[in-house]
Amino acid sequence: MRPVYLHGSAVSTTWRDASRSLTDLIFECVRTALGTAGISAADVGATVLAAHDLVDGRGLTSMVTAPAAATYLKDETRLGDDGALAFVLGDARVRSGSVDTCLVAAWGRASEGPIDEIAHALFDPFTARPLALTEIAVSGMRAARCLGDFPGYGRWRGAAAARRGVRPADPSRVPATAWPLRAGELPVWADVVAAVVLGSQPGPVRVGGVGMSTEPYELGDRDLTGLTALRTASAQALTDAGVDAASIDVLELDGLTLFDEALAAEAVGAAARGDGMSLLANSPRVNAGGGSAAGYCAPAMGLVRVARAAERLRNATTSQVGLATGASVVAAQVQAAVVLEGA
Amino acid sequence: MTGPAELAILGVGQTPYRRRHEGSTPELVYGAVRAALDHSGLEHRDIDLVIGGFAPDALAGENCPDKRFLPAAGAVGKWSMRINTGGTTGIAAAYAAMDLLEAGRGDAALVVGVERMAQARSVPAVFNSIFDPIYERDTGLSTVSMGALRATRMMQSWGYTAELWARVAERNFAHAASNPLAHIRTAYSVGDVLTSRMLAWPIRQLDACPISEGVCAVVIARTSAAARQRGRPLARVRGRATVTDTYNMGDRIGRREGDLVELLTLRMAAQRALGQAGLASAADADVVEIHAPFDHAETMAYAPLRFCAAADGPALVESGFGHRDGGGPVINPSGGPMAANPVGATALIRLAECALQVMGAAGERQVPGAATAVATGQGGSTQFSTCTVLSGS
Amino acid sequence: MGESAAGKVPPLTIDGHWAFDYTYYAGDAASRFFAELANRRIMGTRCPQCLRVLVPARGFCDACFVETTDWVQVSPHGTLETFTILTTSFPGLPEPPLVVGYVMLAGASSAVLNFVDGIDLTDPDAAGTAMLGRPPVTARFKDVCEGRITDFVFTLDEPA
Numbered sequence: 001m002r003p004v005y006l007h008g009s010a011v012s013t014t015w016r017d018a019s020r021s022l023t024d025l026i027f028e029c030v031r032t033a034l035g036t037a038g039i040s041a042a043d044v045g046a047t048v049l050a051a052h053d054l055v056d057g058r059g060l061t062s063m064v065t066a067p068a069a070a071t072y073l074k075d076e077t078r079l080g081d082d083g084a085l086a087f088v089l090g091d092a093r094v095r096s097g098s099v100d101t102c103l104v105a106a107w108g109r110a111s112e113g114p115i116d117e118i119a120h121a122l123f124d125p126f127t128a129r130p131l132a133l134t135e136i137a138v139s140g141m142r143a144a145r146c147l148g149d150f151p152g153y154g155r156w157r158g159a160a161a162a163r164r165g166v167r168p169a170d171p172s173r174v175p176a177t178a179w180p181l182r183a184g185e186l187p188v189w190a191d192v193v194a195a196v197v198l199g200s201q202p203g204p205v206r207v208g209g210v211g212m213s214t215e216p217y218e219l220g221d222r223d224l225t226g227l228t229a230l231r232t233a234s235a236q237a238l239t240d241a242g243v244d245a246a247s248i249d250v251l252e253l254d255g256l257t258l259f260d261e262a263l264a265a266e267a268v269g270a271a272a273r274g275d276g277m278s279l280l281a282n283s284p285r286v287n288a289g290g291g292s293a294a295g296y297c298a299p300a301m302g303l304v305r306v307a308r309a310a311e312r313l314r315n316a317t318t319s320q321v322g323l324a325t326g327a328s329v330v331a332a333q334v335q336a337a338v339v340l341e342g343a
Numbered sequence: 344m345t346g347p348a349e350l351a352i353l354g355v356g357q358t359p360y361r362r363r364h365e366g367s368t369p370e371l372v373y374g375a376v377r378a379a380l381d382h383s384g385l386e387h388r389d390i391d392l393v394i395g396g397f398a399p400d401a402l403a404g405e406n407c408p409d410k411r412f413l414p415a416a417g418a419v420g421k422w423s424m425r426i427n428t429g430g431t432t433g434i435a436a437a438y439a440a441m442d443l444l445e446a447g448r449g450d451a452a453l454v455v456g457v458e459r460m461a462q463a464r465s466v467p468a469v470f471n472s473i474f475d476p477i478y479e480r481d482t483g484l485s486t487v488s489m490g491a492l493r494a495t496r497m498m499q500s501w502g503y504t505a506e507l508w509a510r511v512a513e514r515n516f517a518h519a520a521s522n523p524l525a526h527i528r529t530a531y532s533v534g535d536v537l538t539s540r541m542l543a544w545p546i547r548q549l550d551a552c553p554i555s556e557g558v559c560a561v562v563i564a565r566t567s568a569a570a571r572q573r574g575r576p577l578a579r580v581r582g583r584a585t586v587t588d589t590y591n592m593g594d595r596i597g598r599r600e601g602d603l604v605e606l607l608t609l610r611m612a613a614q615r616a617l618g619q620a621g622l623a624s625a626a627d628a629d630v631v632e633i634h635a636p637f638d639h640a641e642t643m644a645y646a647p648l649r650f651c652a653a654a655d656g657p658a659l660v661e662s663g664f665g666h667r668d669g670g671g672p673v674i675n676p677s678g679g680p681m682a683a684n685p686v687g688a689t690a691l692i693r694l695a696e697c698a699l700q701v702m703g704a705a706g707e708r709q710v711p712g713a714a715t716a717v718a719t720g721q722g723g724s725t726q727f728s729t730c731t732v733l734s735g736s
Numbered sequence: 737m738g739e740s741a742a743g744k745v746p747p748l749t750i751d752g753h754w755a756f757d758y759t760y761y762a763g764d765a766a767s768r769f770f771a772e773l774a775n776r777r778i779m780g781t782r783c784p785q786c787l788r789v790l791v792p793a794r795g796f797c798d799a800c801f802v803e804t805t806d807w808v809q810v811s812p813h814g815t816l817e818t819f820t821i822l823t824t825s826f827p828g829l830p831e832p833p834l835v836v837g838y839v840m841l842a843g844a845s846s847a848v849l850n851f852v853d854g855i856d857l858t859d860p861d862a863a864g865t866a867m868l869g870r871p872p873v874t875a876r877f878k879d880v881c882e883g884r885i886t887d888f889v890f891t892l893d894e895p896a
Contacts, residue, residue: 001446001447016761017761018761018763018767019763019764019767020761020763020764020795021477021760021761021762021763021765021766021795022760022761023763023795023796024763024764024765024795024796027795027796027801031801040801041800041801047587052400052406052407053399053400053401053427054400054401054406054407054756057476057756057758057760058472058473058475058476059399059401059469059470059471059472059473059474060398060399060427060429060473060723062427062428062429062723063429063473063590063722063723063724063726063727064473064474064475064590066587066590066723067587067588067589067590067591067798068796068798070801071587071798072587072588072589072798072799072801073586073587073588073600073607073608073611073799074586074587075584075585075586075587076585076587076727077426077428077435077438077439077585078426078427078428078435079424079425079426079427079439080397080398080400080407080409080425080426080427081407081409081424081425085424088424088443088448089424089439089442089443091446092442092443092445092446092448093442093446095446095447096442096445096446096447098442098445111759111761112758112759112760112761113756113757113758113759114756114757114758117756118406118756119406121405121406121754121756122406122407122410124411125404125405125750125752126748126750210448212422212423212424213420213421213422214393214413214414214418214419214420214421214422214423215419216414216419217410217411217413217414232420328407328410329406329407329410330407330410333410334410334423334424365747366747401754404752404754462752463754465754467824467826468826468827471826476758476760477760477762477763477766478766478792478849478885479849479885481829481884481885481886482836482849482850482851482885482886483822483824483826483829483834483836484836484849485824487824488820488822488824488836491820491821492818492819492820492836492837492838493818494820495818495819495820495837495864495868496817496818498868499818499868499869499870541821541823541860542823542824543820543821543822543823543824544820544821544823544860544861544864545820545861545864546820589798589799590798591790591798591846592838592847592849593791593838593846593847593848593849594788594790594799594845594846594847596817596818596838596840596846596847597817597840597847603818
């Protein structure tokens with residue numbers, strides 16, 4: 001297997017920019033990512049995309065949107081799953097030697113569709129939809145459990161929320177809350193595109209290792225605060241890279257709300273059980289750009305976290321190691337973890 | 344395939360394909376996966392990756408239905424992801440599994456293609472919703488009219504007629520009669536096709552695939568890991584390629600590199616996959632499963648698969664090409680998508696049927712002595728094409 | 737004590753409704769294309785690399801992966817490159833039968849999809865066969881343009 005390097009990346013976060021269609025947003029972000037990698041569309045050997053039909057409001061979205069991601073007469077596939085999972089598949093394409101350069105892109109435009117209703121449609125029509133469940137509601141249940149079990153969550157939630165930056169005034173950008181979540185702990189909906197260029201030639205960031213795991217669909221079958229899939233995925237990624245959790249300098253953790261991010265910090269081993277919120281409040285290592293409050297729309301977010309981690313490694317003055325995670329829909333049923341190593 | 348890991352299909356499990364299944368999606372998936380594992384000789388614990396294919400969500404009335412059915416395929420605690428590339432979804436899911444296996448991300452994978460479109464009571468409206476909402480949706484485009492626009496152009500360019508295409512349909516239905524899994528098992532005649540209901544001129548009901556439900560599961564493994572399965576038949580992956588075109592059909596009208604009906608993406612994919620397998624033409628295979636939901640679409644694939652020049656397609660149909668007893672390659676011994684077309688599974692079924700043929704495990708529809716088989720996949724606005732070559736062990 | 741799993745009850749179904757409302761942003765290129773329809777002009781954009789005039793107008797050329805530059809007005813006259821006769825009814829669309837087809841307008845490099853009006857469809861086979869020869873067509877604008885692709889339709893220059 002060959003080593004894989006991250007050559008370029010781009011993230012665009014906008015809101016209701018009427019001057020741009022969805023395909024315009026994808027085209028511009030992908031072009032920027034290719035630019036940072038110093039290559040043209042012609043150099044791309046394969047493309048792996050992540051997008052959801054229902055978020056995009058297009059019955060088979062990649063039919064209309066894939067060509068905006070430099071796929072013309074190319075080897076291309078699309079996941080209806082989180083962007084970090086697409087990154088893992090893109091990494092495999094280069095690692096195996098099947099292509100030398102692979103573009104990975106993911107997007108979601110929250111301003112075009114009814115995000116809360118779409119999240120409701122994720123749930124079982126027999127057992128959960130009649131109960132008005134959304135993913136925010138699941139985060140609310142996670143938060144309630146944390147506040148009940150761990151005193152640190154109550155103590156540090158205010159300070160951790162304050163680090164997430166100023167919340168936009170537009171009420172349509174924040175979902176209706178579910179107790180005990182507070183407004184500053186919720187995601188801020190955005191029109192998000194992320195793109196990453198992977199290659200076999202040495203580049204500024206190396207992909208050290210990857211991992212992935214899956215939880216049951218039924219919420220009652222899961223350990224809602226233990227994030228079993230993320231524990232497994234990050235342990236695999238760390239083992240694959242030959243590093244331990246303590247040596248991670250840069251953490252970019254995907255979570256819908258502040259509480260999901262705090263639980264993710266525990267699951268990857270960056271904080272002890274019950275100390276995740278304290279880490280978010282006090283450590284500059286985690287989600288330096290504000291996490292889900294800096295703009296959120298599935299299924300782009302795992303790839304956003306990878307791109308943000310890569311940026312931070314590129315900008316670091318010393319050689320550092322980063323860990324990025326991505327969570328799928330239905331309240332983080334599938335999780336992927338990626339270890340990145342700066343040059 | 345000369346990749347870093349040699350890959351093979353070890354097992355296939357399928358539900359029958361029917362207009363409607365009464366079981367829940369997880370139940371249907373579990374049944375097909377159980378059958379695929381049993382066929383492969385592997386156990387659930389041997390599986391490292393589970394890749395699910397489903398398309399489009401609106402046909403099920405569920406957002407990301409894969410999250411509900413992947414656990415039934417044994418995904419919990421393992422790597423899993425969902426692929427959605429429209430018509431090619433099933434084969435794209437298989438390719439994702441192959442890519443991960445070749446990168447050393449596991450030894451064995453389960454691929455599951457699923458369709459529950461009977462849950463939608465508004466199928467034409469769903470198929471209209473796939474088109475560009477800004478420039479094209481207002482014109483009432485659907486998957487059928489999208490096909491019809493190509494059929495008309497093939498009549499203009501190469502002299503195809505409704506009668507010729509009806510002969511292709513008749514052969515597919517004749518083959519399907521010996522496939523117990525097929526949705527349509529009536530041996531409709533040319534006359535039946537030509538008098539069936541008009542859907543979108545020149546396409547009639549029996550020129551087109553039915554609306555079908557069902558699940559196809561395939562076990563794929565690195566051959567090094569499959570070594571302990573010695574004695575069991577394998578279907579080795581000899582070549583594979585996928586190519587994507589522009590969405591815009593209007594951009595392909597008169598395009599220098601390949602017109603709308605020249606199927607440039609399949610030509611490119613076939614060239615690569617056949618080349619990897621050392622075949623000059625798909626006609627050198629014993630079995631070819633063509634992913635074509637319409638009879639005209641099957642004939643559109645003939646030139647890209649190097650059966651003949653595009654202009655000679657009508658004469659090739661006239662010659663009775665593709666029949667089980669015709670001497671040349673047998674086209675769609677399963678009956679093909681015209682006999683069952685569960686969208687999220689259909690391209691994987693083409694692969695699975697080819698695997699069964701070269702493993703000698705195709706039962707009533709077995710082509711005697713089949714050693715090499717070619718499967719195609721076709722999706723989007725006829726813009727995603729795949730070509731896979733399999734051979735027996 | 738557990739009961740046997742063999743006991744069979746009638747399968748349960750529940751009704752679902754699947755409707756989501758969207759606001760699609762057309763973007764600058766399509767917005768201008770639609771605005772120009774009100775001026776009775778059909779516009780394309782030129783790719784600076786392959787020099788194709790893309791109709792309807794696009795902000796970028798997906799083949800060359802560059803932004804388009806010049807705006808070009810194309811002729812309302814063109815050729816019916818391919819078509820079909822629709823028989824399926826859609827909510828909010830005119831009642832079938834309808835003819836829809838791709839037209840290559842003079843000055844354009846790509847064909848545009850729209851309805852073809854004014855054709856006698858009493859015998860669809862006769863009507864369809866008569867139009868197979870790539871007949872010339874002309875875009876006719878509606879009296880009131882709404883900024884939709886259906887602001888114009890094509891008609892045959894000579895009756896089929």
